[in-house]
Each structure stands twice: as structure tokens, then as C-alpha cells.
Amino acid sequence: MDGGQILLSYIKVWVILLLLSATFPNSKLAAKNTEQDKKRKLAAENSGISIDCGADEDYTDRNTGISYKTDKDFISTGKNKVVAPEYDLTSTLYYGKMVNSLRIFPEGDRNCYTLKPREGKNQNYYVRAFFRYGNYDSKNQTQIKFDLYIGVNYWATVEETFENKYWINYDIIHYSVTDTIYVCLVNTGFGVPFISGLDLLFMNDSSYRSMNGSLLRRVQADLGGEVSLGTIRYPDDVYARIWQLDVNLTDSVSNISTEAITNIDIQGSDNRCRLPVEVLRTAVQPRNGLKSLSYTYTSPYKENFTPEFLVFFHFAEIEQIAGGKLREFTITLNGLKYGLFTLEYLKPLTIGPYKLQDQEGLVRFSIDASSDLPPILNAFEIFELLPLHDSPTNQTDVDAIMAIKKAYKIDRVDWQGDPCLPRITTWTGLQCNNDNPPRIISLNLSSSQLSGNIDVSLLSLTTIQSLDLSNNELTGTVPEAFAQLPHLTILYLSRNKLTGAVPYSLKEKSKSRQLQLSLDGNLDLCKIDTCEKKQGSFPVPVIASVISVSVLLLLSIITIFWRLKRENSTNMLNWRARLQIAVDAAQGLEYLHNGCRPPIVHRDLKSSNILLTENLQAKIADFGLSKAFANEGDSHVTTVPAGTPGYIDPEFRASGNLNKKSDVYSFGILLCELITGQPPLIRGHQGHTHILQWVSPLVERGDIQSIIDPRLQGEFNTNCAWKALEIALSCVPPTSIQRPDMSDILGELKECLAMEMSSEISMCGSVEMSLVLGTDMAPNLR
Known part of the structure; x- marks a missing residue:
């Protein structure tokens, strides 16, 4: 038989074997595939x-x-x-x-x-x-x-x-x-x-959690396996960890393994780190009858600090031991002894995490037998704690700058990630302070090809000091709400296409040198007094001081409460106007809390103390019960509880400790009034029901239609209504520490208002969105 015939015979045999394997699949292979499918399902x-x-x-x-x-x-x-x-x-x-x-x-x-x-x-x-x-x-x-x-x-x-x-x-x-x-x-x-x-x-998995920093994987060692089998990872490991054989122990240990452990065996056992079955099936033990396993790890990543480590030890008894004997041992880690530990057959045991620090970056351990049986070790992990020195930029500022980036389609290579950190790579045109978390204090978008109206998100940068929007194609009016940004000292709007009148409050701040205002080059922007719309005698921004209240009370005003109770739908406040009033009131309260030095707590915030100018700009009034902190750093004032029933913070009423969050509670009740049209204490046949008791079961049922004031006749954006209600309910937990700061509430309300305005545009098509959050904004009567 020549070589060609021999080769042909081999090919025939190979084809026959291939056909047989297709007809009679190997049961072991099929079982393995089934096991893999289960792992992938678990990993999914x-x-x-x-x-x-x-x-x-x-x-x-x-x-x-x-x-x-x-x-x-x-x-x-x-x-x-x-x-x-x-x-x-x-x-x-x-x-x-x-x-x-x-x-x-x-x-x-x-x-x-x-x-x-x-x-x-x-x-x-x-x-x-x-x-x-x-x-x-x-x-x-x-x-x-x-x-x-x-x-x-x-x-x-x-x-x-x-x-x-x-x-x-x-x-x-x-x-x-x-x-x-x-x-x-x-x-x-x-x-x-x-x-x-x-x-x-x-x-x-709480076993791996560290609130003080992140955990860097240094060692994830699988012991006792075969090098030829490679590493173990997904889908064998549901966390996709990569388990590698550790060769540092190979000279002093011998391998042991079993096929007895399956996924079923580890269900409900102490496998809290969810180790793969393949890792638990193998282990090492000392050679030549020795009673100790030892290991030393040296970190190659030592910096100018003492490393802190977390160490996990993973065990599973994989040998059947006759005579009722048990494997017992202790662990000595960097000189400290732990244990006694006992293993049970086929039952995984994770020991740790143990925390330790070492100036040399060393982790040294030994596992020492305390019975006649030598110790074993299936796997171990070493993590190094990475301190998180910096907190991300204030979330309100992040949301605002991301909205600005989207609104103006800003495509700059370095406008990625966190806007303020790390400090060596901050966004161009943007400056942040050194707070932790940092805040945005300056934004320069000059000559950035911006077009459209001045975006409402700019008004959410409540700590901004300098804003430059010059040399662009911006249109529309100048928002009066710029005057309500407490720290803004520079505002450049020159060489745009802005129209309308310059808000009175901005000109007043410019005249008093509180604001460096640049408006040159806007040909259709009217800067003289005669072109302004008729306004009240004192069109001031949100309360600048308690002294100015007496002036505000002389304004020709009406109250929210009276407006909500009017029977005519034509004159009733629509949904957008109510949101605008909530934003105005929140801006005033945020200024009292965070803009005044020292901070002021109003203490009697209620609907009858929110006053409206003739063009529906809301002002906070009646500071008769207000309290100012003695020092800027004070957290509370101890005083006799006072206020109006239904609005009073229950924690303040019980303790007498007044703080800014007491006003937040009252604001939440006020916001509930605006949303529902109900008073804080609802009169019924069996007495009064608090508005929170009335609204809670409706919230649980998800019945927004029954919550919103029926006089709105369903003319509101449902998502916006839910968001407004969530903001209101976030203000009223029983303890003050659970309530947000007014700056956060203000940011959320502005987003809610922007959502409603966007909804109106999408529904009406021809409605022009005004981004002015001040006296030039009036509701659309329907």
C-alpha cells in the first residue's frame, strides 16, 4: 500500500468517526455544554x-x-x-x-x-x-x-x-x-x-465594598490548578474576575483537586464572594508532611504613602477525611494571628476581609495547621485601597453645564468627563473654586458660535461669578433672573443679536457697581428707561435684605392664595405660571439661606406671604418671625417654635432647634398647595386633614390626575407634574437631615419649568419659548 492509499484510508476513518460523533454525541461533552449554558445564564x-x-x-x-x-x-x-x-x-x-x-x-x-x-x-x-x-x-x-x-x-x-x-x-x-x-x-x-x-x-456584594475609596486588584490567585487550563473568568465567574494561577507557591506545595463540587453544592453556602466552582475544586497543601503554608506579596506601586490592603482567603474542603477528623488551622497575617478555623467537606468558607497597612507595601501570611491534617488554601485575593481624595463637581452645576453643552451643541475635545476635575485637565473656558465638591465660578463662551435664546440652564449656575457670552449669535431677551444670581459680578453679552429692554434690576446693579455689565453691539436691544414695560415702583430682585420688606409691601400685589381660590378659569393661574411662582419663591428663599451673610431663616413661609406683582413675579414678604444666625457658620438657632399651623416643621416644633431646613419643610407644603390647589389643612366632616395625609394615598396609587388641581382641566405635562410633586415631597421628611438644600430644590424646579416650556413648544408648534425667569414672563391664558 503506497502513501496515497494510506492517507486515503486515514481520511475515511476520520470521516466515519466524525459521523459517529454527530450521531452519538459524547455525554460528557454535552454535560459540559449544559453546564456552560447555566453559567452564562447566571452570569447574565x-x-x-x-x-x-x-x-x-x-x-x-x-x-x-x-x-x-x-x-x-x-x-x-x-x-x-x-x-x-x-x-x-x-x-x-x-x-x-x-x-x-x-x-x-x-x-x-x-x-x-x-x-x-x-x-x-x-x-x-x-x-x-x-x-x-x-x-x-x-x-x-x-x-x-x-x-x-x-x-x-x-x-x-x-x-x-x-x-x-x-x-x-x-x-x-x-x-x-x-x-x-x-x-x-x-x-x-x-x-x-x-x-x-x-x-x-x-x-x-457588601464583602467587596469600601466607602472610603476604591479597591485596586493586586492579586486574584487560583491555587492548585493546571497551567495548561489557563485563567478562569466569564462565564465561569459571574463577576468576570480573572483568576490566574499563582506560581510563587509551586515549589513548596502540592496540588489537590476534586470533581465533586458542583454549582448545586455551593448554593446557599458561605460563598459570599461568589467564587467559581472551578476555583473551589482545586487547592494546594504543604509538601513533605509540613504543617504550614506561607506567602509574601510586595506591591510594586508604592507611592509616598503607606499602602492599605484588604485580604480575602477562600477555602473549600475537597478531600473526604476518614475517622471524623477535621482540618483546623490559624492564619497569621503581617504578624497578627487569627483563628481557629475549621473546614467542612464541600462547604466553601471565605475568611476576611482583613485590613492592614505596611510601610514597605508587604503582605505576609502563613496558614498553620492546628490538627493532624495539613492546611490547604484554594484561592486568595489582595486589594489595595485607593483613597478618593476628590469629590465630583456639585451635581447641580454638572447638570447645568451638560444642559448648556447640549443646548448649544458645544463640541470641544476637552469638554469630557467631570468639568472641574482633575484640575490639570479642566474644561477650557471654565473655572472652578477649590471647594470639595468644587463649584463652577466662571464660564467663558465668547466667540463660540452660540445661537438661539439665552438658555435657562445658565441660571442654574448659582455660584457663578463671571459669565461671558459675547461675540455670538444669541437672540431673544436678556433674562432678568441674572440679577438674582447672588455671586455674579461680571456679565458680558456684547456683540450678539439680543432684543427687547434691558431689565431694570440689571441696570440698577450695574449703576451701583455690583455688576460689570457689557451690552454693546446688540443693535435691537433697548437700554433706555422709556422703552421698558411698565413696572412697579421698586422692581428689585428677590429680597436683598429684611429691611426692604417694608418697601415691597407697598407694591400693588395680590396673593397666591387668593388667586387659587378665584372661581373664574380665565383669571386662574395656569400650570406654567404656578411653576414660575415656585421658581421665584425658591430663588428668594435660596438667597436668604445661602446669599445672606449671616443666613436668614424666614420661619413663616406660607402662601399668603408670597406676593405677586402685576406681571406675576413672586416676592417673599412678612419677615416678622425671621431669625438670622449669629454667625455665618452656625447650623441652627434655638428659639420658641412659631409659625402657621400646617406649615410648621415637625422637628422644629418638637425640639425648638430652628435651621434652614425648617424653611425647606414649609416650602414643600407651599409647593403642594400650588400643585393641588388644596390648603395645608383641609377641612372635613371629622375635622382637619393635613395636605400630606391627603396626598399620600393618591401618590401610592399613582393617581396624578386626582392630585393636580382640577381647575387646571388637565392642561399640564404629566411628567413635569410628577417631577414637581417629587420635589415637594423631598422637602417634607420628618427629620431635617433628609431634606435637600434650597439650591438643589431651585435647580430641580428650573428643570421642571424648562420641561413644561419645552412641552408647550412641542404641542403648540408656534409658541415662542421665553427663557426670561423674571418680570417679563406672564402665563399663557387658555
Whole structure:
């Protein structure tokens, strides 16, 4: 038989075997596939976001079942690249296609991925970033260095030597205090930053949580496995952790393993860190009858501080021990002894986390037998605590600047991530103070090709001192509400296309040198008094001092309460006018609390003390019960409880401790009145019912139509109404610490008003939205 016939015979045998395997599938292989499907289903319950940076299209990895997304919806800068053909790893198990593409960032000092997990803020997340150079630029670079940030805080310096064939990854367990998580690459001048992949996974496990900072993964060691089997990760691990064999123990230990542990065995057991079955099935024990296991880890990332570590030990007794014996041991960690610990057959046990600090960055442990049986160890983890020195920018300011960016379609490379932090890469044209969290104090959008009206979101920057909108194409009127920004000292609006009259209050602040106002170059803007609309004798901004109240009371005014009780629908306040009144009142109260030095608490906020000018601008009046703090830093004033029944803060009434949040409670009741048309104490056959008792069951039923004042005849935006009600109810918890600050309430109400105005435009089409939040705004009567 010649070589050709032999080869043909082999081919025939191979085809027969292939057909047989298709007809009679191997039961062990089928069972394995079924087990993999179960793992993937379990892992899917903890699904998060997996991004193949630089990929052209979404796909599902055939080996892991991970669904990868392109990064086009997460970042708007950078360029897509692929590794050199000789470094293609498409067929590699677990990683493959994901590490063949990358995105590079040759422009900008900071480029940020924006991740918005569905679980939102105040949650734990496992975040991992992959980096692989792969000679994408044909330059054979051996070292590139740039910084990696999580949120506003430093995460790591990507500076390891890149071998074209391999990749590196950085893992962190991050407790996010915001709904949005930024992962930013910062150019430090040592090569173009790049990234290959990014994973974010919800990690609802208190064992890994640290409120004092994030946890950097330093070691995730699987012990006792076979090197040929590679690493263990998704879908075997529901958190997509990467378990690697630790070779530092191989010389002094022997491996043991079992196939007895299954997913069923670990259900309901002490597997609080949710270790994969594959990790628990293997372990190491000392060789040659020794009774101790020891290990030393040295951190290569020591900085100018003493590192703090968290250490977890994971055990599972995988040997059946005759004679009723038990494996018992103690753990000595950096000189401190813990235990006695006892293992039970096939029952996982996690010990830790143990916290420790070491100036040398060392973690040393030994596991010592306390019975005749040697100790074992299945896996261990070492995390280093990453202090979170900086808090994200004040959320009200972030929401405002993001709305401004969207409204004016601002497309600047460096307008990514947090606007104020890190300070070395703040947004151009924007300055922040040094508070923690920081606030925006200056915004320069001069010559930025802005068009349209002056956006209402600019008025939410309540700490801004300087605003430059000059040299643009802005149209519409100048909002009088600029005069109500307590810290604004510079306002440049020159060389635009603004129209109408300059608000009286802005001119007065300019004349008194409280405001540097520039309006030149607006040809259709009238600056003289004769072109102004008729106004009251004293068109002042929201209360500047208690002394001015006597002047305000001389205005020709009407009260909200009287307006709400009128029987004519023609003269009744519509929904938009009510929101405007709420914004005006909130601005006045916010000024008393945060703009006055020292702060003032009104103490008798109610509907009859909110007065309206002839064009429906709301003013706070009657300061007879007001109290000023003795010093700016005081938190409360002790006084005899006073006020109007129905509006009085229950905590103040019980304790006599008056603070700013007492006014917040009263404002919440006032807002409920505006929404429902009901008084704070509703008269009934069996006495009076408080408005909160009346509204609560309707809220639980989700019955917004029965909550809103029926005299509005359904003419309101439902989403806006719910938001307004949520704002009102956020003001009235029984304890003051649960209530928001007036600055936050004001920001939320402005968003609510903007929502309503936007809704009117979409419904009417021809309605022109006025962004003026002052005396020029009147309700549309329907």
C-alpha cells in the first residue's frame, strides 16, 4: 500500500468517526455544554457593559458569550485602529477579537468614556480596562506611558513595557456616588494614549465594598490548578474576575483537586464572594508532611504613602477525611494571628476581609495547621485601597453645564468627563473654586458660535461669578433672573443679536457697581428707561435684605392664595405660571439661606406671604418671625417654635432647634398647595386633614390626575407634574437631615419649568419659548 492509499484510508476513518460523533454525541461533552449554558445564564443576571474599543460593530464572542458593544456611544473622540496582522489573536480563547482592535487619542489632554449603568449611583461596580499596543502604528514602540482615572480620581499609570503579543489589564472595584462613571485617559507627554477594551459589571456584594475609596486588584490567585487550563473568568465567574494561577507557591506545595463540587453544592453556602466552582475544586497543601503554608506579596506601586490592603482567603474542603477528623488551622497575617478555623467537606468558607497597612507595601501570611491534617488554601485575593481624595463637581452645576453643552451643541475635545476635575485637565473656558465638591465660578463662551435664546440652564449656575457670552449669535431677551444670581459680578453679552429692554434690576446693579455689565453691539436691544414695560415702583430682585420688606409691601400685589381660590378659569393661574411662582419663591428663599451673610431663616413661609406683582413675579414678604444666625457658620438657632399651623416643621416644633431646613419643610407644603390647589389643612366632616395625609394615598396609587388641581382641566405635562410633586415631597421628611438644600430644590424646579416650556413648544408648534425667569414672563391664558 503506497502513501496515497494510506492517507486515503486515514481520511475515511476520520470521516466515519466524525459521523459517529454527530450521531452519538459524547455525554460528557454535552454535560459540559449544559453546564456552560447555566453559567452564562447566571452570569447574565449580573450583566453590565462590555466595550470593544475600536471595533466597527457590536458582536457576541463565540467562546465566552460576552456581548461586546462598539465604543461609539460612549466616547466621541479618538480614532479606531487594529493591531498588526502578525499579532492577530482572533482564535485565542477568552480574549481573541477584543484585543485586536484599539482606540487611540492623539488629540486632547483628557479623553473620557461615559458609562451609565442601569443600577445608578451608590452602588459597587467592577471595572476593568484592557491595553494592547500590538504595533498598530508599525513603529515597534516598547514603552508608552499615560494616566488612567476613574471618575475624578487617579486610578493607575499605564506604563508597563508592551510586548506586541500580549496585553495588560487594570481592575478596580469602584463605589460610585454618581449615576455616571467616567473612565478617562490622560496624556502625560510619553506617547499617544490608547485602550483596547473596557468592562463594567454591577457588583452587589457588601464583602467587596469600601466607602472610603476604591479597591485596586493586586492579586486574584487560583491555587492548585493546571497551567495548561489557563485563567478562569466569564462565564465561569459571574463577576468576570480573572483568576490566574499563582506560581510563587509551586515549589513548596502540592496540588489537590476534586470533581465533586458542583454549582448545586455551593448554593446557599458561605460563598459570599461568589467564587467559581472551578476555583473551589482545586487547592494546594504543604509538601513533605509540613504543617504550614506561607506567602509574601510586595506591591510594586508604592507611592509616598503607606499602602492599605484588604485580604480575602477562600477555602473549600475537597478531600473526604476518614475517622471524623477535621482540618483546623490559624492564619497569621503581617504578624497578627487569627483563628481557629475549621473546614467542612464541600462547604466553601471565605475568611476576611482583613485590613492592614505596611510601610514597605508587604503582605505576609502563613496558614498553620492546628490538627493532624495539613492546611490547604484554594484561592486568595489582595486589594489595595485607593483613597478618593476628590469629590465630583456639585451635581447641580454638572447638570447645568451638560444642559448648556447640549443646548448649544458645544463640541470641544476637552469638554469630557467631570468639568472641574482633575484640575490639570479642566474644561477650557471654565473655572472652578477649590471647594470639595468644587463649584463652577466662571464660564467663558465668547466667540463660540452660540445661537438661539439665552438658555435657562445658565441660571442654574448659582455660584457663578463671571459669565461671558459675547461675540455670538444669541437672540431673544436678556433674562432678568441674572440679577438674582447672588455671586455674579461680571456679565458680558456684547456683540450678539439680543432684543427687547434691558431689565431694570440689571441696570440698577450695574449703576451701583455690583455688576460689570457689557451690552454693546446688540443693535435691537433697548437700554433706555422709556422703552421698558411698565413696572412697579421698586422692581428689585428677590429680597436683598429684611429691611426692604417694608418697601415691597407697598407694591400693588395680590396673593397666591387668593388667586387659587378665584372661581373664574380665565383669571386662574395656569400650570406654567404656578411653576414660575415656585421658581421665584425658591430663588428668594435660596438667597436668604445661602446669599445672606449671616443666613436668614424666614420661619413663616406660607402662601399668603408670597406676593405677586402685576406681571406675576413672586416676592417673599412678612419677615416678622425671621431669625438670622449669629454667625455665618452656625447650623441652627434655638428659639420658641412659631409659625402657621400646617406649615410648621415637625422637628422644629418638637425640639425648638430652628435651621434652614425648617424653611425647606414649609416650602414643600407651599409647593403642594400650588400643585393641588388644596390648603395645608383641609377641612372635613371629622375635622382637619393635613395636605400630606391627603396626598399620600393618591401618590401610592399613582393617581396624578386626582392630585393636580382640577381647575387646571388637565392642561399640564404629566411628567413635569410628577417631577414637581417629587420635589415637594423631598422637602417634607420628618427629620431635617433628609431634606435637600434650597439650591438643589431651585435647580430641580428650573428643570421642571424648562420641561413644561419645552412641552408647550412641542404641542403648540408656534409658541415662542421665553427663557426670561423674571418680570417679563406672564402665563399663557387658555
